[in-house]
Amino acid sequence: MSTAVSPTARTLAGPDTPFAVVDVHRTRRNIARLRARADRLGVALRPHVKTAKSLDAAALLHDGGPGPVTVSTLAEAEAFAGAGHHDITYAVGIEPHKLPRVIALVRRGVTVRVLLDSTEQAVFVAAAARDARVALPALIEIDCDGHRGGLRPDAPGLPGIARVLHDAGCLDGVLTHAGESYFCRTAEERRAAARNERDAAVAAAERLRAAGLPVTTVSVGSTPTAHAADDLTGVTELRAGNHVFFDLVMAGLGVCGLDDLALSVVVTVIGHRPEYGWILTDGGWMAMSRDRGTAAQPQDQGYGLVTDLNGTLIPDLVMTAASQEHGTLTARNGAGLPELPIGTRLRVLPNHACATAAQHHGYHVVDGALGPATTAPAIEAYWPRVTGW
Amino acid sequence: MSTAVSPTARTLAGPDTPFAVVDVHRTRRNIARLRARADRLGVALRPHVKTAKSLDAAALLHDGGPGPVTVSTLAEAEAFAGAGHHDITYAVGIEPHKLPRVIALVRRGVTVRVLLDSTEQAVFVAAAARDARVALPALIEIDCDGHRGGLRPDAPGLPGIARVLHDAGCLDGVLTHAGESYFCRTAEERRAAARNERDAAVAAAERLRAAGLPVTTVSVGSTPTAHAADDLTGVTELRAGNHVFFDLVMAGLGVCGLDDLALSVVVTVIGHRPEYGWILTDGGWMAMSRDRGTAAQPQDQGYGLVTDLNGTLIPDLVMTAASQEHGTLTARNGAGLPELPIGTRLRVLPNHACATAAQHHGYHVVDGALGPATTAPAIEAYWPRVTGW
The missing domain is CATH 3.20.20.10 (Alanine racemase)
Incomplete structure (x- = not known):
């Protein structure tokens, strides 16, 4: 189980897929943006920690120290209290x-x-x-x-x-x-x-x-x-709360851009059905959740948009279907399917960060500020999640 | 966190809600039914363990001993191999x-x-x-x-x-x-x-x-x-695999009856909006999953049907909406809303057992063969789930 960074898993090429990734650079930027807004409006922030459910992510909310938080479960309350909130x-x-x-x-x-x-x-x-x-x-x-x-x-x-x-x-x-x-x-x-x-x-x-x-x-x-x-x-x-990661629903609303999305799920190509225009991955609804929040928006993003392992969007490739441990990627707008051999790792940007994050025990953390990696982005940390009620 | 049966939580009135419940009587009956079919057809069974992901549930599949299984993740393979499968x-x-x-x-x-x-x-x-x-x-x-x-x-x-x-x-x-x-x-x-x-x-x-x-x-x-x-x-x-629990999708297909559904989620009433015809509970999509499998069936069952704590269906009461930790119950077919004061515990039968079970660390187990309880059904066991990949 991919529950910690092992010495052999120092990049996103390491852990077995699927697993959740957080770009800490984007998270910091998203947090700073709302902090600046709140300061301008002269109001205190009490971030909701139900999205990340992570003590490590929460440490970024209040300049490293504890601060006021909102929780959705008593399990969160107990965990955050234990960390000084x-x-x-x-x-x-x-x-x-x-x-x-x-x-x-x-x-x-x-x-x-x-x-x-x-x-x-x-x-x-x-x-x-x-x-x-x-x-x-x-x-x-x-x-x-x-x-x-x-x-x-x-x-x-x-x-x-x-x-x-x-x-x-x-x-x-x-x-x-x-x-x-x-x-x-x-x-x-x-x-x-x-x-x-x-x-x-x-x-x-x-x-x-x-x-x-x-x-x-x-x-x-x-x-x-x-x-x-x-x-x-x-x-x-x-x-x-959602702003620590943002997601496709928020991007669809215009609250953020696609390059603000800090949460993604790394998946691996496991098959091809060219006759149907499908690429199959090992990331199904167990890894993404069943959330289809963008289905109600003008641009339905299926179960998610697809990037390469560096986080660069692959234009017009969408995760359109999900079984428990299978995802189906298809091209839209008449785009051809990219060449993605079996074993290729991709990242899927989710509809709803709260729901997708909830499918994982924690996050492998990368730092997008380091720029595109020549091989695969380095894993800087592992942030566990608070789970249960 | 409700992760084990504590001495003060010996019935379904005990653990903090929401939590998942399995009726072991129905599970045994569902397993026996498919076993009898396979025997009649002269074919071996290799049950899929991805629904329950439970070594305890799997022990019922092959008369108590290990036997052939199908898995959806290597984490399952490792856990089941460790238990002799x-x-x-x-x-x-x-x-x-x-x-x-x-x-x-x-x-x-x-x-x-x-x-x-x-x-x-x-x-x-x-x-x-x-x-x-x-x-x-x-x-x-x-x-x-x-x-x-x-x-x-x-x-x-x-x-x-x-x-x-x-x-x-x-x-x-x-x-x-x-x-x-x-x-x-x-x-x-x-x-x-x-x-x-x-x-x-x-x-x-x-x-x-x-x-x-x-x-x-x-x-x-x-x-x-x-x-x-x-x-x-x-x-x-x-x-x-799904037959160990069945669910509303399978009942909607006619594969099973509602009284075969072995998995439910215990929730508590936390509010009322009589002006909208809503009863609010503490069981949202975190507890039920976002799965809306019956939406594609002739009878859409929302996020689930509702029973009392004994498992007796409350006619025409449906969970129609879900936030992360809130569920909304509404009456259909012109039925009046039942009197359910704050603190009342209910059970919700899910669309898709695989997806709902995946939202929980394990199951509190009751035995429906014991008949309706005068207070709340006794908890016989706790079955942990295999999680992750």
């Missing part, structure tokens, strides 16, 4: 069974904000904080675009939920996520989604403050809106 | 870089059949067998339905490839997979696909034998055709 928001609605692990983290000195959108949840969080005699700061989820959970900013029940939390010392603030921004088509639509996201969060916060309920955190973010927002007045923090 | 077919086209691991297994006394469909591959397999002075039995992949790799039985190049292998002592036989049978609509179509699959494999074998090339193995199989074949004369072994 003591300011954590668990951004999935809380349920009672998960509170003991949250409380255990709090007792270790970690701040863990929980998320909720109902009186039912506020009541059991308040009770747990009282019973355990710990701080359980809670964020009320605000629905800005009908994407998933949350309360509309004008929901009748909002002040009552905040009151339950406040009376127990648990009210921290509000949080929203513009999930529908993934379906925007233009930069103007993304800017509008970012304004709407901010307006919803700020309106909810102002409504609570007007009712005498103190709101500290006003948290917004999605990768598309984080890169489009032009004014975040009233917002205290910005969340985004 | 010394008769292995690696059913993904071979490429040179993977041969050292194959040869290492052979040197441990394991038979590993490799798969190929080109002269190029036959030449390097033959050279490797000679150089390493080991047996490298090879199967030539036959394409019976244009699904993926392989040579048509009448392909001009077939005897030449077999000759290269034979001259190096590497020719073992032929293998085909009726991948298109997943798109059959009726039992008659599946029977026809099974006949076509057998005919292609047997025709290829007979063609080689007529050319003086000895063929030992004639291997066919896919879960739909394995359950439909009425005559396997000339076939030496039957492969299938």
Whole structure:
């Protein structure tokens, strides 16, 4: 199993395929870009670590030290707390069974904000904080675009939920996520989604403050809106996560370019079906995931675009089908199939970095700043992933 | 992380959600059903272990002992060889870089059949067998339905490839997979696909034998055709793997019933959006995979059907959307949403068992033969999965 860099696997020609690769140069550049935006907007960053799920990648988020993070699982919370990230928001609605692990983290000195959108949840969080005699700061989820959970900013029940939390010392603030921004088509639509996201969060916060309920955190973010927002007045923090790697969905939206994509999967050619126009590889959906996020975009990129081992795009070659351990590459726009003998290694750029990364135990890391390699790019490091729940 | 059965997690009410569950009663019954079919057809079984990837599940395949298996990765080959399964077919086209691991297994006394469909591959397999002075039995992949790799039985190049292998002592036989049978609509179509699959494999074998090339193995199989074949004369072994768990795709095809589905994912209700008709859970695509196999079937089952914690189907409740760690349940056919308070545990039956199982480190095992539990089904065991490549 390709779980560590062995002495015989010092380049991308080494490990058995398929395996995930991260270009740390692009990751650094993507992180710096959002950091500069946040600084310009005068807002703190609380990156979501659910995409990379890597302590090594997270070390690049805050200039090498720990910093505020958002997590999608308690396994992430525990792993990141263990590495010194003591300011954590668990951004999935809380349920009672998960509170003991949250409380255990709090007792270790970690701040863990929980998320909720109902009186039912506020009541059991308040009770747990009282019973355990710990701080359980809670964020009320605000629905800005009908994407998933949350309360509309004008929901009748909002002040009552905040009151339950406040009376127990648990009210921290509000949080929203513009999930529908993934379906925007233009930069103007993304800017509008970012304004709407901010307006919803700020309106909810102002409504609570007007009712005498103190709101500290006003948290917004999605990768598309984080890169489009032009004014975040009233917002205290910005969340985004996918930007550490970006992917074809984000490139299709115009949030990034193809040369910003930091995650790819190295695969090997294992067969040819010239009569069908197919090149077969050993990278199927087990390596890429079943995610077909670009299927809903104007340019469907199949299961991914293909580069050579150096990361140079092979024009018009697309991974169009996937079995468990087989990928099918085909040419589009009438392009001929390139000559790729059995054993040739390629890299596939994924639709959705979060989903593709989740299929792997970790990442072999290359540094694109070193320029094209004459043989195969050197492997600089191995970054393991946090897995499970 | 829910990676083992702790003393406080003795029932499905115990481990933090989401987690994968296997009903061992249904698994045993599904295995016995195919075993009885194979016995009736007079053919050996070589089950594919890529679905469960579990040594514990594999122990049920051959009455407790080791037996012939098919694998999709060398990580599986190594794990199963370590557990005494010394008769292995690696059913993904071979490429040179993977041969050292194959040869290492052979040197441990394991038979590993490799798969190929080109002269190029036959030449390097033959050279490797000679150089390493080991047996490298090879199967030539036959394409019976244009699904993926392989040579048509009448392909001009077939005897030449077999000759290269034979001259190096590497020719073992032929293998085909009726991948298109997943798109059959009726039992008659599946029977026809099974006949076509057998005919292609047997025709290829007979063609080689007529050319003086000895063929030992004639291997066919896919879960739909394995359950439909009425005559396997000339076939030496039957492969299938999905049947250990089955799934909604197989139920939609009519290969099994919903009460044969042995794999599910336990999730917890974390929110409600009555204005949209949504119940939100903590089981998103990370727990279910992005597989939407039933989308191509007459009855689209979304991301899965929903049962209570005992496994009893909740009529008309479907998981219709998935974020990374959020699932959305909606009612169909005008059914009302059931009362499911926050904290309620449910089980979701997946589209595609291979893909959903791959999202988990292992399975909490229950025994459906014990009947409905008054509280929550007891956890009998934990079966870890083989992961990676």
